[in-house]
Amino acid sequence: MSSPIERLPVELTDFIIAHFSLPEYQNFRLVSRLLHHVTLSSFHNRYFARRTTTLTSSCLDRLLKVSACRHLAGHVSLLSIKVLNNEEIDLLRDIHRVGIYPPPKRFPKITQVKPADISHEVACFDRLLAGDDPKDAIDKLSRAMRRLTNLKSIRLFVNDKTLSNKPYYVAGELPCDDFEVASLTFKAVLAALLKSDIQIERFQTVKGTHIRKKTRSASIIYTAFQFPLDRIVSLGNAFSSLRVLVLALRTSYSGDSRVPGWQNHISHFIGAAAALEELTLCFQPEDRASRHRAAVMQSIACSVQVPNLKLFHLWGGAFRADDMTLFMKNHSSSLRQLHIRQCFLREGKWHDFINSLRESRLEYLRLAKVTYRSGGLKDVQWLDRDTGDMKDRILLDASHEEGWTMDEMLIDCVDRIDVSHEHEALQH
Template sequence: MTTGTSPIGNLPAELFDLVAAHLDLLAFKNLRICSRRLHLLSLAPFAKRHFARLTTTLGSASLDRLVQIASHHHFSPAVTTLHVRFLYYTDYCDLESITRLGIYPPPKRFAVALMPGISSRNIPSESTLYKDICGDSYPQCIVDRLVCALEGFPNIKTMKFYTRLHHRGDDQGPCDRDDIFRMRCFQAVITAIARSNIELRELSISKGSRKRPFYRCLRLPCTALCLPPGTLQALKPRLCKLTSLTLSIDSSYLASSHKRDWELTLTNLLASTPLVKNLALSLDYINNLTQYGADMMHSLALSCRLMVLSSFVLSNCTTYESDLTTFFAAQASSVSQLEMVDVRLCSGSWRSVLIVCKSLERLEQLRLATLKGPPHDQYLTLSHRCNNSLKVTLDVRKGSRRMSERIDDLIGALYWEI
């Protein structure tokens, strides 16, 4: 493999791509220095594998790397996805401690966690982000370089925001400082999107997938969606072709200081996404369902019309029966998949909601789990299942029965578990 006549170098490009698909980064590096032909052959699969999805913490070094990749004429077209990974306030305290020590990894006598994804040479520049966000350099510390990077990625279609996992493997609970940091970072990124020339197809406040939409979700304070009218207007061409939207919101954040018409913020954002097909909403915490989620659902029911919506997931939310049924009726001609998890009714009955589900003309799959209330926040479950089984999935693709018949059977099997 030291010359251009090596066996692997003489493979047709199509066969070489199949081989290169199984190479790790070290193998790519060794291969690319063997000959000019191997360097050229490996360029496309190397770019596709290692640059299609980029991750940033929005720190100075991380943004500089994005700008450098955006200026590279071979690697920039390969970028299709950008992940924004938020650290915690305690992480930035640790980074500052490491910067003061000047040693990484730090000595064992210092109780400082390791920072996966951040190289030792970038720790000093990464450690300043929290102070920058709360200081006079906000939002330029993020917006200017991020706009430059986004405009250099002609094929970027997906952006995801999520939190890092705790070093023990579980999610840390956010503190007030984390909420402020996330809100200001999110608004800065949205401003950068509005100023760029990209056209997104997917926007998600989680790292999840279709099956687990809220995996490592961000729990964004609802005030983060209070965007200036000019930013909302500039967002429309950036989101006009969006087909997938996942939002995880804390609707009760700073409830006492909610501005007038705050519940319209979600509706205003959805007005910029007329072509969204997959919508997933989480409006509260699972253990703290509040009235504020119901206020946001009421706003959606009154004014939100998504004519091509095919998949809808509602989770961690309180709502009224009338608002839920009104929202479903508005999308009755297009919805094919419906999922409700940890949803509590303030009034009405789940029986009425299921009857409205029968009117969804194209409904192929219905998933329900841990539905509550009224009365008295009891759980809704099925009489033919064990008491601890609160989940049901109806799928017309499994069997020959119609969805309306399956829902009729489901209605007859419902009962309340105290």
């Protein structure tokens, strides 16, 4: 005879266990064979839809075990590749030197790092920095990807590092940069993706969907995009179903040393995703050389055309008004949402650029904390007609403003902008 809880509808059972911790969930499922069966699908979706791994052999072996289980492999839709940061590696190195596992309590705990993995994490980090070919990691990761039949998204991030973080240095030593390790991991993940011969729908080097300064990310150095032509062609196949691309980029690295055309490699990478619908580019606003960020945007405006692009989000970038206008013109038939935040207008005027958007078919425009140069950096501000205050952001949404067309809202946006100090942006 079944118990009262076993006679509950499955939907009500799922509602009851929605806030259970993992141990509570496991114990509940062991109450009876019937409960174990009816909660199987929700259990898999909750604890196996997202898997996180590093490039260490022990972590990849666990991922391979999940991918080899036919009951679990089909539930994994998101694969996160985590890169430990320098501070964590230094701590793990100290723990490894002591050789006591679990480590003494004087050592801070690093989340999601098992004691048995400590030596592997340190060795993997050192091998990447030494330039060793991570072919074993690429092979294991590609096999796991191939078996995860429902894999749709891949994301890469550096643990506890955000879009506002600067490079990490140890006093008295050569720079040991989180960005460099993240970029090497990025190349290894792409190599595994190509070797697996699968197609994904989302690729991102940030964690989460809301972009802000505290967003955890892996800012990829521009040199990591220097792929040979045959690799770009192969990426076109791997990205043939890609709908969302979110990239965190670092353009100021190793000073001003540049190979001519360096910025075009980033454009070629983006252009390989011909079916792209959403593109987000996050730069490091602390990078002093805004000309490098502007060079990337100029290359994208001149060479990237993805016919289905519906949303473009630029965070921390720098650009010339003419370049962004060209980009908008090239995608006017499809682009409906434009987000520009924490950005610097290097050449041109904001009110001229906003006026140029009237020729587009935008339905949504968000400008926040944007700047221009007039002596020093100046914030663009808009008059709030309700309060009379000046604000550093404005949102235009045609779907929520009854009686207003987007063209009328853009005209109003220009009228409300404070241009009392705005002049032609100067190169610096």
